[in-house]
Amino acid sequence: MNKSFLALLIILGFVITQNSEKVIARQGQVSFFSYTSVENIKAENNQVSSIIDLQEGTIAVDMLMNAFIFEKALMREHFNESYIESDIYPKATFEGKILNFDANIQGTQVKMIKGVFKMHGVSKEIEIKTKIENNNDSYLLSGVFETFVEDYNINIPPLLAGNIAKSIEVNFKFEYLPYDN
Amino acid sequence: MLLGVLITGLISAVLVYNYVFNSAHRDISNEEATVSLSAKAIFEQFQTNEALATTNYLDQVIEMKGDVTSIEDNDVVLSSAVQVSFNSQETLKFQKGEQITIKGRCVGYDELLELVKIDQSTLIK
Numbered sequence: 001m002n003k004s005f006l007a008l009l010i011i012l013g014f015v016i017t018q019n020s021e022k023v024i025a026r027q028g029q030v031s032f033f034s035y036t037s038v039e040n041i042k043a044e045n046n047q048v049s050s051i052i053d054l055q056e057g058t059i060a061v062d063m064l065m066n067a068f069i070f071e072k073a074l075m076r077e078h079f080n081e082s083y084i085e086s087d088i089y090p091k092a093t094f095e096g097k098i099l100n101f102d103a104n105i106q107g108t109q110v111k112m113i114k115g116v117f118k119m120h121g122v123s124k125e126i127e128i129k130t131k132i133e134n135n136n137d138s139y140l141l142s143g144v145f146e147t148f149v150e151d152y153n154i155n156i157p158p159l160l161a162g163n164i165a166k167s168i169e170v171n172f173k174f175e176y177l178p179y180d181n
Numbered sequence: 182m183l184l185g186v187l188i189t190g191l192i193s194a195v196l197v198y199n200y201v202f203n204s205a206h207r208d209i210s211n212e213e214a215t216v217s218l219s220a221k222a223i224f225e226q227f228q229t230n231e232a233l234a235t236t237n238y239l240d241q242v243i244e245m246k247g248d249v250t251s252i253e254d255n256d257v258v259l260s261s262a263v264q265v266s267f268n269s270q271e272t273l274k275f276q277k278g279e280q281i282t283i284k285g286r287c288v289g290y291d292e293l294l295e296l297v298k299i300d301q302s303t304l305i306k
Contacts, residue, residue, distance in 0.1 A: 026253065026264075026294065047266065047300065049293045064289040064298060066240055073204040080240070090235050090289040 023139055023176035025050045030063060030172045034165040041075055041164065043068040050174050052139065054103035059113060061094040061174075083154045084120055092119035098130070108133050120152045139176040144169060209286050209301040210268070212242045220247030220297075224262035227290040227297050238287040244305065246282040249275050259283075264296040268303065282306050 028048035034041040045068045050061040065086040070076040080086040096115015114127045126145070133140040146167050149156065156164050216238075223245065227234040247259030252275055256266035265283055275281065285302030 024294075027255065047288065047298060049291050051293050060293055062291050062293040064291065066288045067298070067300060072202065073206045074201055076206075087236065087239055090239055091292075093292070 021054055022179040023052050023054060023137075024179035025141075025174040025176045028061070028172065028174035030170065032171070033169040035169075036163060036165050038162045041070070043070045043075075043079065045069070048172075048174070050141075050176070051179065052098070052141075052176055057098045057101040057103075059094070059096055059098055059115070063092045063094075064090060065092060065119075066090060078160070083156065089120050092117070094118070098132070101132075103134070106134050106136075117147075120154055122152045124151055137178060140174070141176070142171075142173040144171050146170070207286075209242055210284070210303040214244035214284050215241045217244035220245050220259035220263040223287075224260070224297050231290055235289065239289055241287055242284060243287050243299065244282065244284045245299065246280065249277050249279045249281060252277065257281075258296065262296060263299060264291070264294065265299045265302045268301055 031044040130143040251258040282305040285299035
């Protein structure tokens with residue numbers, strides 16, 4: 001009785017310490033696409049950081065807007081100076097929870113992540129379908145979602161309205177490794 | 182007369198096209214740094230007043246020195262305070278503890294990592 005109870009405690013302790021760990025992505029990739037008949041715009045940010053608390057299933061993302069790379073310098077200028085106003089709002093953040101997440105499942109699972117995305121001073125509740133691949137405690141999160149320019153108080157001058165799509169396609173890919181705080 | 186108008190029109194069109202499509206991206210490695218300071222110093226400024234530090238440093242070319250506390254594929258961390266990412270695979274030659282001076286563009290402060298971020302960097306010494 002005592003021995004098995006002790007063994008159970010040890011195993012339980014091991015399991016608990018295994019789970020209350022955080023994983024971090026330091027060079028997450030986020031890219032967005034705007035398709036119009038006038039022109040297609042694409043931008044990529046490879047410096048996005050994110051932390052997941054595996055036990056709680058919570059996720060936080062921090063994205064510096066100035067780090068987006070555009071094909072054309074002029075697009076970058078418009079983006080930072082007029083649309084996003086990155087000198088006033090240098091970052092976009094996301095805080096949310098992975099619904100029904102089981103950190104122990106190996107291989108692929110598809111889950112919904114629900115939370116608040118904040119950009120250009122505007123906070124929006126969003127839900128994103130995400131593919132989570134667990135490969136020996138390194139996690140790969142990826143997905144696509146759609147977001148609307150007008151939701152974020154972004155002012156596009158009438159002259160350029162045809163160049164920027166109303167709905168923007170956002171792709172993300174984050175690779176998480178164990179984080180020793 | 183008409184020929185003159187046509188030629189002017191053509192030249193303007195070429196200039197506008199060039200401006201819109203071929204504006205050169207900034208070459209940070211060739212720009213002069215607007216300020217030179219230590220990694221710790223810039224970190225402290227962002228920690229104390231992020232909005233002010235953002236106004237002062239965002240998008241500026243900074244010359245910075247610090248000791249290498251961490252090395253990854255494309256970036257190093259200086260003084261556990263600033264993450265510096267490079268244009269090329271220059272990180273391969275650094276050693277932990279080495280004092281280096283770099284020049285790069287300030288992208289902002291990452292709250293999750295608690296690091297100031299610099300990109301498009303080149304090694305000065």
